[in-house]
Amino acid sequence: MTVEPTAREALDEARFDITSAQQALCDGDDLRQAQYARAAIDSAATTLLDPLATHREVVAARFFLSTGLALDGRANTCGADSIHTDDEASGLTPADQLWLQNYLRTRGHQSRPALAVDDGIGL
Numbered sequence: 001m002t003v004e005p006t007a008r009e010a011l012d013e014a015r016f017d018i019t020s021a022q023q024a025l026c027d028g029d030d031l032r033q034a035q036y037a038r039a040a041i042d043s044a045a046t047t048l049l050d051p052l053a054t055h056r057e058v059v060a061a062r063f064f065l066s067t068g069l070a071l072d073g074r075a076n077t078c079g080a081d082s083i084h085t086d087d088e089a090s091g092l093t094p095a096d097q098l099w100l101q102n103y104l105r106t107r108g109h110q111s112r113p114a115l116a117v118d119d120g121i122g123l
């Protein structure tokens with residue numbers, strides 16, 4: 001029996017996969033970069049489709065979706081230009097904006113201090 005991850009578990013997986021894709025980018029490993037980016041896209045989509053996901057989790061998932069699409073490297077990715085994460089984040093409550101900023105800064109793992117793709121929030 002397979003148990004689907006909760007919205008937060010899928011979001012945590014997306015964050016881990018984004019970090020792994022960024023590490024692969026720094027290492028020059030295009031194959032691993034694309035694999036992790038696609039895994040992040042899938043996990044972000046899982047959060048987006050979960051009816052129990054909170055609004056701030058949905059916004060965080062869209063940040064990871066946007067970053068995953070950028071790291072995937074496939075040209076003309078459908079829908080990438082319609083993701084406006086800064087606008088969405090500005091609609092959150094101040095407490096949720098703070099949570100989002102902290103969540104996006106915290107990585108599942110990070111072995112290098114600076115990563116090549118900035119998925120930070122401009123608030």
